[in-house]
Amino acid sequence: MNKQIKHVPMLALRGITVFPGMAIHFDVGRSKSLKAIEEAMAKDEMLLVVAQKDASVDEPEQEDLYEIGTLVHIKQVANLKESAVRVLVKGEQRAKIISLENEPFMYASIEVMTEEEQPADMEQEAMLRTIGELFEKYAAMSARISEEMVQGILSINNMVEIVDIIIANMTLEVEKKQEILGCFDIKDRMYQVIKILDAEIQILTVQKNIYAKVKKSIDQSQKEYFLREQIKVIQEELGEKDGVLEDIASYEKKLEALNLPEEVRLKMQKEIRRLNKVSSASPESGTIRTYIDTVLDLPWGIKTNENIDLKQAHIILEREHYGLTKIKERVLEYLAVKKMSHQVETPILCLVGPPGVGKTSIARSIAQAIGRNYVRISLGGIRDESEIRGHRRTYVGAIPGRFVYGLTQAKSMNPLILLDEVDKMMGDFRGDPAAALLEVLDSNQNSNFRDNYLEVPLDLSESMFIATANSLASIPKPLLDRMEIIDINSYTGNEKLYISKKHLMPKQLKRHELTTKNLKMNETSLNYIIEHYTKEAGVRSLERMLAKVCRRAVKEMIERDVKSIRITPNKLNEYLGIPRYLYEKKNEEPEIGVVRGLAWTSVGGDTLSIEVNTMPGKGQLQLTGKMGDVMQESAKAALSYIRSKAKTLQIREDFYNTCDIHIHIPEGAVPKDGPSAGITMATAIISALTEKPVKADIAMTGEITIRGRVLAIGGLKEKLIAAKRANINHIIIPKPNERNIKEIEENILENLNIIYASTMDEVLQYVFA
Structure with missing residues (x-):
């Protein structure tokens, strides 16, 4: 290695170590450094670059610099904004600082180390191969060095240059790079590089393992976070802004606030624990939520105070409804007994009457009069027993019965529940809802009523039930037995x-x-x-x-x-428009074979003219006018009676062989039936056979037996109203109905002559003119 003394401008670099053979660019902004570059460009474009020990020092002295630097050749200088330049240099040789001048710029006397290229011995070759293998492994583990760069570096023939460029492209601290730069013996330098490469590979291996673990944990956390965010967005779209934990906390808080029976409380705690365990994405989660909401929405322990003021109740009932005396009296009786004793059972009233007479509205007025909340449950057309008892929770789409919904709607455990159209329920293969209703209306059972959906006892014993019906015929006897029947007649x-x-x-x-x-x-x-x-x-x-x-x-x-x-x-x-109804008035003159009968219909009472003709024939009986089976039987019973009394009635005893009898009721398109036309038909037949005219201002109603007895009938009030509307003042009714006259208002009986008959003989005493 040759040494040479030179005097060159110098730059102090922050955090950068330049190696021989390395091309690098950096920005220069300090005034002294700019002057040093100008001086170098003016001479031979050679410059010494040395790394600072402390990058934070702005005006470094010699002790602030490393002793070994690199002599570089300036390749390019580009001006930048704000008095700065970007310099591209290439490292030429290592250099050692001998002395340093700091004004007007840094100027150093250096000892340049020139390394001559020599053929590598076996040890150096082995070390070089080791360095190449380690560098390939290092580059594979480091994402900053590409495979093309590795192949380019390893293809260099100069052993010294390969080692310097490898260490220059590694991510190392300045201190470690300075150690390599200051190592002038090539073997020592190669050995240091091997140690550094091996240490960095081990560090990268550990770092990679740590990163893999961290990445796995982060990926799981990110996945959970992403899913939670998705759930949150979905819940917000569905209006469920709170998550599962918030819902559970809300349920627990509500559970503590409610006055629940112990069995219900334990059941709810169990369901809340199930909700906490079940995934929110599971369909079962929604089912459990619905069940908990349904149970907790019930008004457990909430009751309204009954108003036991009889005068106020009477005022309310009279104000809201005219007439309906029986039911008003029954309600006031209930309140009176309730005021005396709180142990009285709540009545189950059944209001029976035609449509439009105020059955539903009177129930609402009763609730207001006694101070109970009101809820209406429509039973018309129900065929499924589950509508009453609820569905089992094992079925998809299971819901509680109507009484659970009714209590939730009423917001109290002692409301007045109106069972509307109780006569319209029907049973089929899905069960009999009327049979299920028996438990609800039985005071001995409904204190522990169990809805199939709730699976917990529900106390219905303090609820007051009022049912409405148009007819009792379709109500099963066991159900009818549990109710107190109150008839609501037609309005006059x-x-x-x-x-x-x-x-x-x-x-x-x-x-x-x-x-x-x-x-x-x-x-x-x-x-x-x-x-x-x-x-x-x-x-x-x-x-x-x-x-x-x-x-x-x-x-x-x-x-x-x-x-x-x-x-x-x-x-x-x-x-x-023109009048829709023209009521038939009484006959102007007495007629033979024409008798006015009284009938009850779903819209009130009406009068029917029963006409009889006799003709020579073979004794056939012809019935026209859309008669029902019961009315046809009444005609046959009347004929049997007449045949048995032919001699007494002064009728030819063989009339049933010599003449045909035709009984007709006008308005043949309207179906007619009922057990109250027997005496009317008998009178009309006798009049036709004896040719005796019947009084014009007389009407009658009653059933006849084949022995001539007159049986009681129903709908008496409506029939009397119909007779009065037709200006008929003389009315024959069965003797057993005499007791019903006492229940009819005086204004209806005014100017009416009521004739009571026990037998057909008594009827005939009054009818003929």
């Missing part, structure tokens, strides 16, 4: 008039923004609507007609620009 004309004046008309006037000054309607007009445009037991059609009158009146007031209209029967014909 006077009752409809009162209801329309006090309730319906004010309601429609308010709805159409009218007053009694804008729309003037007297009782005559209201009666005209009731008699000629409605034919029902209730008042629904009446309310629709009043609404139609209001609409037409509003339209006419706007078109004619008037402020008020008086409603007269002629105006009603204009608004509502």
Whole structure:
């Protein structure tokens, strides 16, 4: 190795060590360094670069610099902004600083170490191969050195240059690189490089293992974080902003606040623990959530205080409904007993009557009168037993029964529950809902009612049940036995008039923004609507007609620009069209074979003219007028009675062989049936056979036996109303129905002559003119 003394400008580098054969560029901004570059460019473009021991020193002295540096050749200088230049240099030779001048720029006297190329001996060759293998391994483990660069470096023929370039391209501290730069013996230098390469490879191996573990952990964490973020977004889209843990905390908090029975509390704690274990992505998680929400939403331990003020209850019932005396009395009786003793069982009332008479609305008024929350459960058309008991949770789409939903809706455990249309339930292969309802309505069982979905006991014993039905015929006997039946009869004309004046008309006037000054309607007009445009037991059609009158009146007031209209029967014909119903009045004169009968229909009472003709023939009995089986049997029973009494009635005893009898009821398109036309048919046949006319102002109702006994009938109030509407004042009814007369209002019985008959002989005493 040759040594040569030179005097050259010098640069102090921060954190950079330059090796011979290495090309590198760096930025220069210090004024002294810029001057040193200018001096070097002015001479031979040679420059000494030396690394600083402390990169933070701005004005380094000789003790702040490493002793060994590199003599470089300046290849390019490019100006940068803000008084800085970028310099490209290539390392030429190692150099040792002998002395240093610091003004006006750094100028050093150096001893240049010139290394002559010599053929490598066997040891050096082995070391060189070792270095090459280690460097390939190092480069493979380091992402900063490409395979092309490795092959380029290892292809260099100069052993000294290979070693310097390898160490220059490694990521090492400045101190380690300076150790290699200051090692002038090539063998020692190669040995140091081998040690460094081996140490770095071991460090990279450990680092790689650590990185793999960390990456695995980070990947798992990132995956979990990503999934949690996805769940959070999905929950926000679904409106479930809180996660599972928040939901569980909410459930536990709500569970502590509720006054639950011990069995229910243990069940809920178990379900909450299950929810915590089940994955939120599992379908079972949603099922458990739904179940917990359903149970916790029930009003456990919440009850409303009953109002035991009889006077106030009476005022509310009278204000909301006209008539309905029986049910009002029953409610007041219940409140009176309840006030005396809190141990009384809550009644199960069943309101039976035609549509539109106020069965549903009276239940709401009762709830208001006694201070209970009100909930309506519609049972019409239910076929599935699970609608009452709920579905088993094992089934997909399982839901609780209607009573669970009813309590949730009522928000108390002692509401008034209206079982609407209880007669419309039907049983099929899915079970019998009426049988399931037995447990609900049984006071000895419903204190521990178990819904199949809830699987916990539910106390229904303090709920008050009111059922409604149009007919008792389709209600099973066991279910009927648990209920107290209260009949709600049809409204009379006077009752409809009162209801329309006090309730319906004010309601429609308010709805159409009218007053009694804008729309003037007297009782005559209201009666005209009731008699000629409605034919029902209730008042629904009446309310629709009043609404139609209001609409037409509003339209006419706007078109004619008037402020008020008086409603007269002629105006009603204009608004509502021609009268829909014309009730048949009594016969003008007594007629042979024509008798007026009284019938009950779903929309109230009506009168029927039963006509009989006799003709020569062979004794055939012909029945027309859409008669039902019961009515046909009544006709045959009447004929048997007449045949047995032919001699007494002064009828030819062989009439059943010599003449045909034709019984007809007009309005043949309307089906007719019922056990109350027997005496009417018998009277009409006797009149036709004896040719005796029947009184024009008499009507009758009653069933007949083949021995002539007259049996009791139903719907007496409606039948009397129908007779009065037809201006018939003399009415024959069965003797057993005499007790029912006491329950009928005086205004209906006014001017009526009620004739009681136990046998057909008594009937015949009054009928013939």
